[in-house]
Amino acid sequence: MDGAKETGLSTFxxxxxxxxxxxxMQEKMVIGEQETAGELHDRMIPLGADLSVKTLDALATNGVEPQKQTLDGVSYPEAPKIFREDCEIDWNWPLERINNHVRGLSPYPAAFTHFKKNDKSFSLKIFRVEITREENNELTRPNLVYDDKGVFVIHPQGICRILELQVAGKKRMSAQEYVNDYSMNKSDLIDAMAADADISKAAAKKALDSFIGSVTTTLKKGGRVSLVGFGSFSVSKRSAREGINPQTKKKIKIPAKTVAKFKPGAELSKA
Known part of the structure; x- marks a missing residue:
């Protein structure tokens, strides 16, 4: 997080x-310019194992002399406990500090920021960024934006491109995957309906619940719901059949059942 260029391993x-x-014994390690804490950790594991073996071999043959640690004339940076509030990104920081902050906290506990998409605000974990320096004296403060190419922070010192992120309740993904993800849950759909129809969210929820209830009731009676251009809801019967239990590999009997189906209409198929 402090932008250190070098670290190391020690046995003591x-x-x-x-x-x-x-x-x-000690072994120095150069930290890569874009290396994250997690990547450094993984690289340390085999090197640490090798150093441990070397140390044990040296101790067995009296080939190493323990060196007393001294702090005379040496100062070390503090390593305080990290709390959630310490992980939040301040986009007013210099770009280099932002980059180091993200690398130092990736993948855990992870740097985060607050973001707004489709008029909804939420917390966004950030695992990797890419910095492009390009002074912009006309910009007074950073601006977090996204388009079909990704998620960016336009900064007075240049551009910070967010490469990997995670939204609460979803898996870690690339920024490109994120901007291409237009999936909606029921709450999102209610918000969209309210905005499009210029009605309250309560009215939109009531309308959506009524639609779902009407379709469900019709299908339970074995009926069909057709919406021209959009699609049709129907039910079909699956006959009893023989299957294989994936765990035991034994044959099992699968009972007959009725299942709901949806067939998209012509207009929806073009979407």
Missing amino acids: IINEKIDCGAVL
Whole structure:
């Protein structure tokens, strides 16, 4: 998060204080310019295993001399506990700090911001960004926008392109997948109906519930609901048949059942 360029691995003797024992062996590691904390962690695992084996072999042959740690003339950055509020991105920060903030918290606990899409505000976790420097003296404050090409922050120092993100309740995805995701749940549909018909959300919910109830009732009676251009709802009967239990691989009998179907109309098929 502080933009460090180098880190490392150490093996040391454990004493009564935390991380204060004599050092046995060390190995430096260069941090990649766009490397995330998670990627660095994964890269450390095999290197740490190798260093542990080297240390044990050296101890077995008295080939290593423990070096006492000293803080004389050396200062180390603080490593305070990270809380949720520490993870929020301040888009007024310099672009380099924003990039380091995202990398340092990816994939966990993850940097986040508040975003508005389709007139709805929500929290957005951000796992990876790409910085393009291009001074814009006319821009007084950052602007978070999205279009069919992705999600961007137009910043006085340039452009911060969001590459990977996650919306609450959904999987981690690319920004391109996010802008292409126009799926709606019932609440989203009610909001859209209210806006399109210029009615209250309560009235839109009542209308939607009435539509769902009417279609359900008709199908339960074995009927059919046809909406020209949109499509038709109907039911069909599936005969009893023999199947295979995927866990036991044994044959099972699947009883007959009635299932609901929807066939899109001509206009909907063109969408």
